Amino acid sequence: MGAVELLEARGLWLLAGLAPLIVLYILKIRRQRVRVSSTWLWTAAQRDLLAKQPFRRLVAELPLLLQILALAALAVALARPASRGGKIAGDHVAIVIDTSASMGTASGPSGATRMTEAQRAAADAIASLEPGADALVIEGAKEARVVSPLERDLRHLRAAVEQLAVREVEGDLAPAVALAADRLRTLGGRRRIVVVTDGALAHPAPLAAAGMDVQVVTVGEARDNAAIVRVDVRSGTDAVTHRDQAQVFAMIENYAARPRDAFVTLTIDGRDEPAASRRLLVPPNDKAPVVLTFEPRREDEGLGLRLQIAPGDALPLDDVAYGRVPGGHKMPVTLASTAARSWFERALASDPDVDLQTITAAQLATVNVDPEALVIVEGACPPGIPGHDVVVVAPPPGPCFGIDVGGAVEQPQLTSWEAGDPRLRFLTLDGVHVARATPLLAPGGGASLVRAGTATLVADASIPGRTATLIGFDVGDSDWPLRASFVLFVRNIVELAKLHRAQGGAGPVRTGDPLRVAVPDGVAEVRVEGPGMPDHEVSARGGFAVVPAVERAGVYRVRWTAPHVGQVALVANLTSERESDVRPGSVAVEPGAAAGDARPRRNADAHHEWGVWVAIAAAFFLAFDVWWLTRRPRRSLVPTADRDQPARAA
Amino acid sequence: MTLLDPAFARELEALRRRLQVRARSGAGGDHLAKRRGGSAEFLEHRPYAPGDDLRRIDWLAFARTGEPVFKLFRAEEDVVVRLVVDGSASLETGSPTKMLSAKRLAASIGYLALAESERAQVLAVGEGLTRVNEPTRGRASLPKLLRDLDAIAPRGGTDLARAIDGVVQRSGRPGMLVIVSDFFDPGPFDRAVVRAAASGHDVALVQVLAEEDIEPGLDGDLALEDAETGDVVEVTVDARAIEAYLARLRALCDGLRALARRHRATYVRTRTGEPTLAAVRRFVARGID
Numbered sequence: 001m002g003a004v005e006l007l008e009a010r011g012l013w014l015l016a017g018l019a020p021l022i023v024l025y026i027l028k029i030r031r032q033r034v035r036v037s038s039t040w041l042w043t044a045a046q047r048d049l050l051a052k053q054p055f056r057r058l059v060a061e062l063p064l065l066l067q068i069l070a071l072a073a074l075a076v077a078l079a080r081p082a083s084r085g086g087k088i089a090g091d092h093v094a095i096v097i098d099t100s101a102s103m104g105t106a107s108g109p110s111g112a113t114r115m116t117e118a119q120r121a122a123a124d125a126i127a128s129l130e131p132g133a134d135a136l137v138i139e140g141a142k143e144a145r146v147v148s149p150l151e152r153d154l155r156h157l158r159a160a161v162e163q164l165a166v167r168e169v170e171g172d173l174a175p176a177v178a179l180a181a182d183r184l185r186t187l188g189g190r191r192r193i194v195v196v197t198d199g200a201l202a203h204p205a206p207l208a209a210a211g212m213d214v215q216v217v218t219v220g221e222a223r224d225n226a227a228i229v230r231v232d233v234r235s236g237t238d239a240v241t242h243r244d245q246a247q248v249f250a251m252i253e254n255y256a257a258r259p260r261d262a263f264v265t266l267t268i269d270g271r272d273e274p275a276a277s278r279r280l281l282v283p284p285n286d287k288a289p290v291v292l293t294f295e296p297r298r299e300d301e302g303l304g305l306r307l308q309i310a311p312g313d314a315l316p317l318d319d320v321a322y323g324r325v326p327g328g329h330k331m332p333v334t335l336a337s338t339a340a341r342s343w344f345e346r347a348l349a350s351d352p353d354v355d356l357q358t359i360t361a362a363q364l365a366t367v368n369v370d371p372e373a374l375v376i377v378e379g380a381c382p383p384g385i386p387g388h389d390v391v392v393v394a395p396p397p398g399p400c401f402g403i404d405v406g407g408a409v410e411q412p413q414l415t416s417w418e419a420g421d422p423r424l425r426f427l428t429l430d431g432v433h434v435a436r437a438t439p440l441l442a443p444g445g446g447a448s449l450v451r452a453g454t455a456t457l458v459a460d461a462s463i464p465g466r467t468a469t470l471i472g473f474d475v476g477d478s479d480w481p482l483r484a485s486f487v488l489f490v491r492n493i494v495e496l497a498k499l500h501r502a503q504g505g506a507g508p509v510r511t512g513d514p515l516r517v518a519v520p521d522g523v524a525e526v527r528v529e530g531p532g533m534p535d536h537e538v539s540a541r542g543g544f545a546v547v548p549a550v551e552r553a554g555v556y557r558v559r560w561t562a563p564h565v566g567q568v569a570l571v572a573n574l575t576s577e578r579e580s581d582v583r584p585g586s587v588a589v590e591p592g593a594a595a596g597d598a599r600p601r602r603n604a605d606a607h608h609e610w611g612v613w614v615a616i617a618a619a620f621f622l623a624f625d626v627w628w629l630t631r632r633p634r635r636s637l638v639p640t641a642d643r644d645q646p647a648r649a650a
Numbered sequence: 651m652t653l654l655d656p657a658f659a660r661e662l663e664a665l666r667r668r669l670q671v672r673a674r675s676g677a678g679g680d681h682l683a684k685r686r687g688g689s690a691e692f693l694e695h696r697p698y699a700p701g702d703d704l705r706r707i708d709w710l711a712f713a714r715t716g717e718p719v720f721k722l723f724r725a726e727e728d729v730v731v732r733l734v735v736d737g738s739a740s741l742e743t744g745s746p747t748k749m750l751s752a753k754r755l756a757a758s759i760g761y762l763a764l765a766e767s768e769r770a771q772v773l774a775v776g777e778g779l780t781r782v783n784e785p786t787r788g789r790a791s792l793p794k795l796l797r798d799l800d801a802i803a804p805r806g807g808t809d810l811a812r813a814i815d816g817v818v819q820r821s822g823r824p825g826m827l828v829i830v831s832d833f834f835d836p837g838p839f840d841r842a843v844v845r846a847a848a849s850g851h852d853v854a855l856v857q858v859l860a861e862e863d864i865e866p867g868l869d870g871d872l873a874l875e876d877a878e879t880g881d882v883v884e885v886t887v888d889a890r891a892i893e894a895y896l897a898r899l900r901a902l903c904d905g906l907r908a909l910a911r912r913h914r915a916t917y918v919r920t921r922t923g924e925p926t927l928a929a930v931r932r933f934v935a936r937g938i939d
Contacts, residue, residue: 031873031884037740037748037863038834039876039883041902045894046885 004081004610011078017071025064066625073618082609090213091189092150093135094180095122095157098197099164100141100171101511101574105198105223105315105582114220115166118196121217122161125194126154136183137161140176140197142169142512143549150183167551168317169512170202170576173587177207177214184212199585202578206588214589220582224256226282227318227580231307231573233502235326238295244329248292250307250321254282255581262309266292268325269304269555280309300325302569304555318580322555322571326502330355331494332370334387336363337378343481344376344393347490354494371520371566374497379474381405384521384543389467389497394474397438401461401468404441412437412452412473421449421460423469423492427485434480437473464516464544467500469493509572515547515556517570522563530556530572653757653796661927662758666765668934671729671826671852693722729825730771730785731763732851734817735799736831737774737781738808739878744860744922751922752830752858753799758930759828759856760795764788769825772798775813776806782820807878810839814846824850833857833906834878840909847913854916854933855906861923863899866892910938 006012036042103115122137129135137148137160148160177193184191192213198220207214230251238245254260265277276292292307305323312319333348334357348356359367361380369375375387381400385392395405414429429450439455442448449469450458461468480486509515519526519540526545529535531554538545540560550556550572559567574580654662698707698718708721733756741749760770767788772795774781783798810831817827827846833839833855847853868874868887875882885891903919910917919939920929932939 031871033873033875033882034868035743035875035877036866037743037832037860037877039874039879039881040834040836041895041898042874042885042891043883044898045891046883048894048897049890 006076007080007082007609009079011080012075014075014078015072017075018068021067021071022064025061063625063629066621066628070618070621070625073614073621077611077615077618080609080611081614082611090130090192091133092184092187092191093125093129093133094138094184094191094193095125095135095161096138096140096144096173096176096180096193096195096197097122097147097161097164098141098171098173098195098201099139099167100201101166101168101317101576101579102171102198102200102315102582103220104166104168104317105200105220105225107220107223113166114198115164117219118198119161119164121196121219122194123158125196125217126157126161129154136180138176138180138183139164140171140173140195141167141551142172144176144179146179146183150187166317167512168553168574169549169551170510170574170579171197171200172203172205173197173201173207174203174205181208181212195587197587198582199587200579200582201585201587202576204578204585204587208589216587216589218584218587220584222583223314224258224260225313225315225318225580225582226252226254226256226260226262226309227315227575227577228307228309228321228573229253229287229318229575229577229580231321231323231575232499233305233323233326234498235329235502236293237329238293241295243295245293246296246305246326248276248305248307248323250290250292251287252280252282252290252309253287253577253580254284255583257284259283262311264290264292264307264309266294267306267308268296268300269306275305296325301327302567304569304571315580315582317553318574318576320553321573321575322553324502324555324569324571327372328355329353331498331501332357332373333494333497334359334364334367334369334373334375335378336361336375336380338380339378339476342378343475343486344378344490347481347487348376348494351491351494353498371518371568372501374494386520388518389469389493389500391469391471391493392461393471394438395470395472400470402443402463403447403459403461403470405470405472406439406441406455408436408438409452409455410436412439412455412457414450414452414457417450417458418448422496423489424449425488425492427488427492429480429485432478432480432483432485434473434478436477440470440472466518466544467496503571509550509570510576511551511553511572511574512549513572514549515558515570515572517545517547517558517568518543519545519558519560519568520564520566523560523566524562526558526560528556528558530554653754653799654761654792658758658927659761662761662930663765665930665934666762669759669762669766670934670936671731671768695719695721729763730769730821730823731759731826731828732771732773732817732821733760733799734773734775734813734827734829734831735802736776736808736810736829737802737804738776738806738831739804740808740832740834741858742804743877744862746922747804748832748858748860748922749802749804751920751926752856753802754926755856755858755920755929755933756828756830757796757799758926759933760799761792762930762934763826764792764795770795772802773813773817774802775808775810775817775831777809778812779816779820780806808835809837810835811837811842814839814842818842818846818849818851821849821851825852826854827851828854828856830856830858832859832863833902840905843909843915844913847915852915853910853913854918854936855910856929856933857903857906857917857919859919859921861921864921866895868892907938 097118105114107114107117134150134152135157136150139145139147148157151157180193194215196217199218228250232249234247236245236247248266260282263277263279265274267274275294278290278292280288280290282288303325305325307321309319330353332355335345336359348354361377361382364382369386373387374389375385376391378393381392381395397405397407412434414432417424417429437457440459442456442459447460448456449460457472459470461470475481521543523540525537525539527535528538528547532552538547553573556570698720702720706721708719711719735752735756741752763770769785769787771785772783786794843853871886873882873884906917916936917938918929918933
């Protein structure tokens with residue numbers, strides 16, 4: 001049986017009643033006054049008694065002692081003492097242990113983490129398996145993983161639990177519970193799923209395990225924590241010196257009831273001295289943005305950036321975030337167009353932050369295009385377009401980036417557009433007239449950005465790791481370029497491309513997600529190296545290499561040597577508001593899944609509550625006290641011979 | 651209730667000859683003194699020593715033996731029986747009160763002394779000597795003796811040591827020192843008794859206890875008020891407490907008994923319910939209870 005803990009510690013406030021009880025005792029003693037010849041002998045007799053029986057005073061105050069015991073027992077009963085590790089009913093038990101980042105939260109002054117507590121709770125659960133029962137251990141982080149198959153050998157189960165470690169990823173227990181339910185479904189007998197978690201989950205969906213008992217064991221106590229919940233690195237220009245400047249935007253959130261005074265420090269990989277540092281006071285239960293800037297050197301481009309808040313707190317994992325030193329603030333844009341005077345060229349040329357390269361569509365395969373460039377192709381949809389973000393304007397009929405380009409239609413009326421898409425922010429297409437267009441048939445219709453009735457005129461053809469936009473008409477066949485919305489649209493796609501460029505071309509990568517790295521066409525394999533990940537080879541195809549889920553935050557380097565040498569640095573961060581909120585949380589269980597004891601609240605987590613027994617003990621103390629106070633008065637127990645002795649001697 | 655009614659006095663009359671006093675007082679009297687002296691009652695011979703009174707040489711014995719021997723006679727002296735009665739408030743307890751029993755005992759002993767033509771003196775003590783009456787002599791003085799005893803009113807505390815020392819200092823010559831008290835005195839009065847015995851007094855300790863002193867009918871949480879000082883002691887009285895109290899009382903009695911044995915004194919212990927005559931009988935027997 002595990003240590004006893006109090007589920008409702010507020011019940012101990014009842015102990016405050018001890019003070020008035022004792023005061024009442026002091027006040028209530030009204031002794032009958034009796035006149036005797038001399039108190040000298042009585043005083044001496046009392047001294048004798050105390051010397052012989054030191055506990056006599058306690059016996060004399062037995063009613064008070066009993067009432068104190070009764071009150072204390074009642075207070076403890078109200079505090080709901082419970083022990084973990086009670087007998088777990090079930091022939092087959094699946095133990096799901098949360099290993100998400102929040103489980104790394106320090107749980108006490110001893111340095112133990114919630115993971116340690118979870119392992120202890122799991123060990124208790126294993127120890128309390130019924131004879132003959134078997135169990136399996138499943139790790140639940142972002143993905144579910146079976147750590148130990150169904151096993152009766154308790155040593156193996158304990159060893160499987162002990163080798164678990166905290167992963168720097170968001171938690172989602174639903175897949176783990178589903179996996180556990182799936183493993184137990186085909187088995188006969190009683191089946192039970194025991195989930196050990198701290199309740200801080202990025203995906204707190206109710207746990208579902210149809211027809212099975214789900215028992216949630218919550219570990220960890222409330223702790224103050226502050227975290228970097230968002231980080232963004234951009235390149236810009238210093239307003240005074242007009243020199244290139246790296247700008248790191250970060251959002252610090254304080255999950256505590258008191259303000260957090262912290263230093264936010266930025267360092268570049270391989271450098272000891274910080275590149276920038278700011279002191280920040282974050283209000284209680286609030287966020288505060290911070291911007292750190294520095295002037296990167298040319299050789300710094302692509303190096304990793306480490307952003308850290310200090311001093312540390314209960315959860316160190318979210319005190320650090322990573323970025324990448326961005327390139328120059330000018331965005332490389334390659335325009336492949338057959339038009340003599342493209343409207344896009346005019347719009348891009350007027351943007352001082354754009355480094356424009358103008359080529360023809362046929363030159364795309366031969367000209368060296370910056371792999372991080374925004375490529376705009378007009379009137380063609382060639383395969384293997386280089387660069388990163390792509391905009392294809394007026395593609396010819398046929399497939400293009402997975403979208404079918406249909407036949408031409410005349411005078412389509414723009415009816416709606418996705419104003420929430422970053423490419424269409426801050427603009428309106430009201431009054432834009434298109435003379436001729438080729439509707440885009442996106443599978444499922446979900447990628448439609450601008451519509452003309454049921455036809456899609458602008459579609460999102462993005463694939464993981466690369467943003468692609470298809471415009472189904474030549475902007476020259478419309479009055480759009482004459483409107484401000486066209487300039488804003490061009491500006492939006494350039495800004496989006498800048499963001500992707502700053503992020504290394506893979507977009508914002510969260511730990512626990514796979515890395516999709518855009519590589520030049522023809523690259524068949526890349527080598528990947530990162531924190532906790534030894535240098536290893538990953539195959540690439542179709543201009544992409546997919547690195548399996550990264551589990552640690554940091555800077556990952558992807559290198560390739562053929563057909564030519566190149567490399568890219570990618571950054572993965574935890575930045576999860578739910579994981580960083582390490583205050584007590586609850587885990588819901590779908591009603592259908594919980595038989596009788598699948599209760600998500602912490603106060604029902606313990607395996608066995610002792611409150612009833614403690615309350616019975618309190619009642620016993622009270623009953624004994626009543627008996628003691630109402631018992632028959634004692635008569636003098638001095639034997640007659642003893643009493644007569646002084647006189648008899650006479 | 652009178653201290654001595656005629657019937658009781660008649661019973662005492664039978665005891666008067668039995669009262670032995672082991673003290674020297676100095677003035678001639680009916681009582682044979684312990685010390686050697688010049689009365690007519692021959693005591694013993696001893697070898698002559700230079701300086702002896704030649705008139706006391708037994709010339710007949712010298713004629714027979716050729717050795718000068720000296721005749722010794724027992725001195726005949728009267729005895730002052732000093733009745734030291736404890737007049738502290740503690741004697742007011744009991745039913746009948748210890749005071750009454752003490753007075754009756756003292757009156758009985760005084761009667762025996764007066765009947766034997768000895769002198770009797772009543773001294774009331776509390777926290778010292780509180781009242782000193784003139785010694786009286788002869789049966790005719792009995793009413794005065796009884797008045798002196800009647801005049802003792804129980805009040806105040808007890809300091810027997812101071813009282814006994816005071817009596818001894820005021821005594822021109824030793825006599826019989828009868829101390830009637832409950833001896834509930836935490837002070838070291840035994841040394842005063844020793845000093846009195848050493849001064850030649852024939853000491854008699856008469857302890858008067860109430861029934862409630864011997865069998866305290868107490869139970870439960872009580873505040874015991876001291877009859878003498880008014881001090882209050884909070885006691886939870888149960889069987890063990892009573893046992894401890896009785897052990898202390900036995901120790902007090904044992905101490906008095908040992909004191910009497912060491913100094914050839916008399917020790918009589920009586921309880922208020924006991925007939926006075928029984929206690930007087932033990933007193934005149936000069937025993938140790």
